[in-house]
Amino acid sequence: MQRIFQVDDDYRLISRLFIKLLALIYLAAFYSLSGQIVGLVGSNGILPFQEQLRNSFAAQGYAAWWQIPNIFWLSSHDWALQAASWAGSLCALLLLAGIRPRAMLVLLFVLYLSLTQAGQFFLNFQWDYLLLEAGFLSIFLVDRPTRLIIFLFHWLLFRLRLLSGLSKILSGDPSWGSLTTLEYYFETQPLPHIGAWYAHQLPEGLLMAATALVLFSELLLPLFIFLPRPFRIFAALSTTLVQIGIIATSNHNFINLLTILLCLFLLDDRFVRRLLPAKWHKASPPLPQHSGHSRFAPVISGLAAGFILLVSLSLGYQMISGRSLPEPLASIAFTGHQFGLGNVYHVFPTMQRERHELRIEGSQDGIEWHAYRFRYKPGPLDRQPAFIIPHQPRLDWMVWFVPTQAPEMLYWFDRLMLRLGKNTPEVTGLLAHNPFSDRPPRYLRVLVYRYRFTSSQERRESGNWWRADYLGQFPNTPPRRP
Known part of the structure; x- marks a missing residue:
């Protein structure tokens, strides 16, 4: 048991690189919201968050603070919403610069969780929850990429990819079985860009082959995550190739970039060291063995891991079986979902024809x-x-x-x-x-x-x-x- 809490020296460089690139994704997410959040959920917005907080508190009292976890209970005025998005952008820049990385990661998680709750329908998307869970796990990654934390990143990527594939099969949508999905997808996706127009002109046979590749990448490649190193590297490179193809044909914000970023944990320092400048090669020094952090870190990370595994397995079972969870498991799963942890993923399970x-x-x-x-x-x-x-x-x-x-x-x-x-x-x-x-x-x-x-x-x-x-x-x- 003690072994899973040990630092994995094969992932020190990977961890540093991941945190730097995660800072850029956080920056993009917060900056994107900064020009929208007031119009969406401000006091004169489409769905004023003040109304939801007021109604929830009237119905549940202080229990609503736990049901809707966010910092805007202190103030939900427009300036607070705007300040949160700008504060998140600033914290992301400080994280990128390497200034107090753990503190910045905590603040980024809290701020984005709060904005996700405030956003209601507008921020209730899988990429928002994916960023929350990746950001939460990164708090434990700073200085201590333990085997347990690396496993949780593997588990996150595994769920993202496999459940996305299973949802397509379970949906019963005939376009996936007939490999005709991409005949519709490029023009029916939410926000196509110019690459989608060109992809839509491709021959039918090529589109069917690309559909088969998507299913392979979501149903079989995830199994490679827990196999020996050559299989993991193959899974990382193949998944990255698929994600680049999606970026070239779809406007899906930052989810594909974040998926590529998670693939870093299928590699190791030995692999990426050949691709990075020499100044990146020096690993971070280990923490003192008897520091306060090293004493409490295993307990905290162990509890977090147990909670994420319980929630993700429960919600995954519910999605696959179609059965409701018994109490109190349903309450635990709901709490995990409210905090952006243990989410299930089902990217495009059905395809629109028009x-x-x-x-x-x-x-x-x-x-x-x-x-x-x-x-x-x-x-x-x-x-x-x-x-x-x-x-x-x-x-x-x-x-x-x-x-x-x-x-x-x-x-x-x-x-x-x-x-x-x-x-x-x-x-x-x-x-x-x-x-x-x-x-x-x-x-x-x-x-x-x-x-x-x-x-x-x-x-x-x-x-x-x-x-x-x-x-x-x-x-x-x-x-x-x-």
Whole structure:
């Protein structure tokens, strides 16, 4: 048992490199939120976080502090939300510079956890939880890359990849079994960029082979993580290749970069030493054997490991079996999820066959209508799909889910329409163009279009990246399925 708490000298250089690169991902995540958080969940935002905190406290009292863990219980004013995103950016820069790395990692975890809770629907994504768990584990990585912590990083990457693959099989979506997924994916994903248009033009046989590669990388490659060194290196390089392919064809913020970063732990110092400058080769000195940190670190890391394993195994069982967890296991799993630990992952388990785009329009007289324009989601047919990694425009992304007409999507979308009707500057500032900057519109409507990529010939002839077919006025149109 004592052996699992020993420092693994094969991962000292890997650990230092991982923390430096994690700082860059944290920086991208916080900076991306800094220009959005007030418009999304500020006091005049789409879903004011103040309302949720107030309602939760009225219903649960101080127990709500544990149910919704975040620092904004102290203050949830707009300045606090904005300060948290800027503080996170600053802490990420200090971590990158090597200044008080453990303290910075603790602060980064607390700040991002708080913003994730504040973000509600807008930050309830798997990459947000992946960053939280990777960031939490990194707190224990500083100076002491023990065998237990390295295993937990392996376990995190294993869950991310394998559960993503299993979810595709369990979903019953026929496109995965027939290897036709990529015939739809590039034009139906939330925010395609220009690479997606070119990928969509590839021959059917190549797209089917790429689909098979995705399934191989998610269902078989994860098993290599716990095999001897040559298998782990193969898994790391293969997974990285797949992630680079996704980056080249998809705007998925920082999740693919973070997945590549987690693959570092499938390598070792001997492998990466050949790729890094000589100044990086010197390992950090070991901690004194009788320091306070060395006495308590095994206990704390052991408890954290036990909690993560319990939550992740429980939630994984629930996902695979489809059965509810018994109490008190369900409460423990819920707590883990609320703190971003032990999450299950199911990236694109089902594939959309059609892209439904919403066009929000306003009018002063009900006759002449003017369209609001989003920053990045498809709109004008001739606008080139933008490459925006690692940024995630949360509003643009969330609008992609609204055509399903799920109740929770309609709820926040109605709040968006209410803010647009009042011309709320915090919300209209999230858009690329507000046609009613002088005074609010008297009427609003939402039109639904089916968007498809143009062919190479259509692109040459029209100059458009998209073609659109009018489907009707929302929500009086059939919901998009899935």
